[in-house]
Amino acid sequence: YRFFGEPVVEACVENGASCIDISGEPQFLEGMYLKYNEKAAEKGVYVIGSCGFDSIPADMGVLYTRDKLKGTLTAVESFLSVKSGPEVRWFLPCAIHVVADKDNLRKIQNKIGYAPVPVVGAKLKKRRFACYNQEFKEYSIPLQGTDASVVKRTQRYLHTELQETPIQYGAYVNVGGLGSVIKLMFAGMLFLLLVKFEFGRKLLTKYPEFFSAGRFTKEGPTQKQV
Incomplete structure (x- = not known):
């Protein structure tokens, strides 16, 4: 896009x-x-x-939870579990440009001049990079995507225009055991290092299968995946 x-x-x-x-x-x-x-x-x-998928489940899920809960909902956390088969491959180039252009995102948001969304109730604490989730019996990490910003935009609008109580939101993804966390840390550090440089971005774009052990591709979804 x-x-x-x-x-x-x-x-x-x-x-x-x-x-x-x-x-x-x-x-x-x-x-x-x-x-x-x-x-x-x-x-x-x-x-x-x-x-x-970005970001209907998150945005509508928060509103659905609010409507079904008796009382005032002030905070929601979501945990995504991904169970993919051998046919599933993810599209990497989009992620490369999103991460590489993070500074520009802040500049755009500063130009927009969003008013801060007030915190109602206890402030939702951000979980650390990798935390063990007792309910799912696996580790969770913050979900890097649009869900949190989309939900926050909706809550800002509902509070500003309709005077509704804003809901805090945190998005996480379950990644498995400690071994998965360690592998993800090394892969993440390599990815963040490469996206800083044009040469690194070209490598990631040209050989996504190599740098992701086959989990990412530079092609779009196959007909079977669709």
């Missing part, structure tokens, strides 16, 4: 059509909000991103 998504958003807004996509790229989502939010409002259309 960072390379090909904006012309679609621009065309929709200029021609009075709403735009819905499944982007999970924070920089793209925030950038489109910064550039086209006012224009979309003037045209009376909607630009809605992250309408796929």
Whole structure:
């Protein structure tokens, strides 16, 4: 989306059509909000991103929990467990650019000038990098993705526009035992080192299968995966 998504958003807004996509790229989502939010409002259309696995389950899950809970919900944590078969491969280039461009994301958010969302109830503490989850009997790490920012944007809107109680949110992914945590740490350090440099990003983009032991690919999903 960072390379090909904006012309679609621009065309929709200029021609009075709403735009819905499944982007999970924070920089793209925030950038489109910064550039086209006012224009979309003037045209009376909607630009809605992250309408796929990023981040419908998280965003709607928080609202569903709020509606079903008796009382005032102030915080939610989600834990994602991924059970994938041998046919599943993940798309790496998107993650490379998202991580490499984190500084630009902060600049965009500063330009938007989001008002802080007030904390209601006890402040939700962030769990450390790898914590053992007694309920799932495995280790969990913070989920790097759009879920937290999308949920926070929704909660900011509900609080600002509808005066609803904002809900804090934390997203985590279960990774297995201690061995998985150690392997993930080494892989993560290598990934973070390589994405800092153009040469490293080219290597990751060209040989994702090699650097991820076959878990990531530079190709899109196969017909069987779809």
